[in-house]
Amino acid sequence: MKGFGFAFGLFSVVGFLLWTPLTGLETLHLGRCVIAVNLQAIQKEFSEIRDSVPPDRCCFLRHLVRFYLDRVFKFYRTPDYHILRKTSSLANSFLIIKKDLSVCHSRMACHCGEEAMEKYNHVLNHFTELELRAAVVKALGEVGILLRWMEEMI
DSSP: OHHHHHHHHHHHHHHHHHHHHHHTOEEEEETTEEEEEOHHHHHHHHHHHHHHOGGGHHHHHHHHHHHIIIIIGGGOOOSOHHHHHHHHHHHHHHHHHHHHHHHHHHTTOSOOOHHHHHHHHHHHHHHHHSOHHHHHHHHHHTHHHHHHHHHHTO
16 A cells, blocks of 8 residues: 555656646745746736836836835745845835835826726735735745846836
8 A cells, every 4th residue: 555655646746747847837946845836927927917008117116116015025924034134125125116216206207097007906906815925925926027027127
């Protein structure tokens, strides 16, 4: 019976490894945790949102930065002091961006159209559908996509 359990486990792992590339999933090694993530799909969805709001980028970014400060960084908890310091540093960078975007907004140089608000509400609704801890971790995982998007605007 033990041999069957081992064989089944081995079969499952091999099946997963063969199945993963076919579905577009990538295997991420996060310490002792290994997960499968469809990064291409996440990037594609974020790019579609980004591309659909070019005239309202300032507004959309202002809302996303505020979202990360109010709902993500504020509730992120980890026992790893090093990660907590890095997250705090990232949040401080977002505070600087928020300040600069607020100045633009107050000078009416940061247009907020209906489309940008719809896209932001879509992000917000997706976040609130999840359990808070899972939503925060997911949002932190997607901050890299936001940073790449900001780089493209340079």
